[in-house]
Amino acid sequence: MKEKFNISLLGKYLSGNCTAEEHKTVQAWINSAPENQAVFEEVQKVWMLSGMDDTQLAVDVDAGWSELNKRIRAVEVLQAEIREEKKQKTRQLSYVFMRVAAVFILIFGFFFLFNHLNKQKNTPSIVYTASEVSEQPFVLADGSEVYLNEDAQITYPEKFNAQTREINFEGEAFFKVAHNAEKPFVIHCGEVEVEVLGTSFDLCTCPDDDQITLYLESGKVRFSSLDKDKGTIREQVILAPGDKAVYDKKTGVICHSQFNGQNYLAWKTGVLTFEKTPLTEVFEALENTYNIQINAADTYNEYTLTARFDHESPKSIFKVLHTIFGINYSMDGQNVTLN
Secondary structure, X not given: OOOOOOXXXXXXXXXXXXXXXXXXXXXXXXXXXXXXXXXXXXXXXXXXXXXXXXHHHOOOHHHHHHHHHHHHHHHHHHHHHHHHOHHHOOHHHHHHHHHHHHHHHHHHHHHHHHHHHHHHHOOOEEEEEOOOOOOOOEEOOOOOEEEEOOOOEEEEEOOOOOXXXXXXXXXXXXXXXXXXXXXXXXXXXXXXXXXXXXXXXEEEEOOOOOEEEEEEEEOOEXXXXXXXXXXXXXXXXXXXXXXXXXXXXXXXXXXXXXXXXXXXXXXXXXXXXXXXXXXXXXXXXXXXXXXXXXXXXXXXOOOEEEEEEEOOOHHHHHHHHHHHHOOOEEEEOOEEEEO
16 A cells, blocks of 8 residues: 655655665655555656755755756656656656655755754854953954953854854953954843944843943944844944943843943952942942942941052952941851941
8 A cells, every 4th residue: 555655754765864774664665555666766766867966965045945946947847758758658657746746846845944954053052151250361263352250151153154243141241352344243142132343342141130231442332122022122222432231131121321430340350449439339349340249237328439459359348448437347258248
């Protein structure tokens, strides 16, 4: 009895890409019924006439549809030859051939899709997580330099494609992107996308934070929030040097402002500088730099600080605050209590 056969398996058999077990399966199907034998012989005939072989199966995306049209035209030529021999062929064989022509196109379509997906799937992707603050830059294939903060994670291709330079990022890092006007550098971080051509900036997108923050040092950046369900941009701002963008994960709103100083880079440089800075802002800088939580019984709004700390520990800084302002403190791991 004729059995329904697996199109993709038959294509693998003809291209020589099936396993020994799959080879036996196809042979068993061919031998199970005369009509299966007839279908196979016609598929094989179309396959050979159209010149399809293993190397041509590895089509690229750009040439795929053009190649498919060539194959269809080859089938049409073969159909014309069969019409010339129509008197010698039975109606059943003509019917079989029509089925074979359709099967052939389906086979090619399957392998076109299969090879395209495999080509995308096999693109090497590398994940790197920093175990500590990196003193030396992490250099990508295009020459861009990334200074990673502790636990920051970057996912990047071994080689960028011809159109864009895209990576995924989580944590905090300072980027110095190599300029290439024809290949934008795109950073994906959750619901935010950052696109640059060549610039330097600090990006903080830590999983436990409610915000994603970017400080632009030089160049120009497009900072966008995305609606992933619709695949659209919800909001975007263009940043110039000295600009800061903050995306609130809870509200989905981007705030755009300017910033002064370079305390945002203290995790990298080890330097904190304050000039008549309210203590509330000092505490915020200390929390961001040292990944600590400061619990204060008072707001300390009446105090301002002018000081420079160069590679100081949190404990030594709080000793200075105690000496200057008489603020008592206690430290328990990453928690600091002021009273």
